[in-house]
Amino acid sequence: MKQIWFKQFGWVYIPTHVMGIFITVLAIIFLIPIYMAVTRNGHSVSDDLYEMFVYTTCTAFWWKWIAEKTSLENKN
Numbered sequence: 662m663k664q665i666w667f668k669q670f671g672w673v674y675i676p677t678h679v680m681g682i683f684i685t686v687l688a689i690i691f692l693i694p695i696y697m698a699v700t701r702n703g704h705s706v707s708d709d710l711y712e713m714f715v716y717t718t719c720t721a722f723w724w725k726w727i728a729e730k731t732s733l734e735n736k737n
Contacts, residue, residue, distance in 0.1 A: 666731035674728035681731065688724045692716060 666681035667674040676682045695716045703709035 664731065665733055667728040669732050674725065674732060678731075681728070684724065684727055688720050692720055 664678065664680070666676065666678040666684070668677045669675075676685050696713060699709050699712045699716075703712070
């Protein structure tokens with residue numbers, strides 16, 4: 662039996678299981694020190710956004726991949 666961690670709601674995935682919440686919180690906890698370091702060492706807002714973009718998109722990609730693999734298949 663497949664364990665359902667996320668539920669698809671339009672384009673968004675909502676955690677419905679403890680492991681889904683854990684993965685979501687882990688992604689946020691991973692990004693917080695990166696954002697703090699980038700803003701501490703950045704020279705301008707655009708420079709900060711360019712650096713944050715790389716880490717945010719990579720983290721979001723892996724989070725979404727996990728969410729897709731552990732959610733119900735959409736039969737629409």
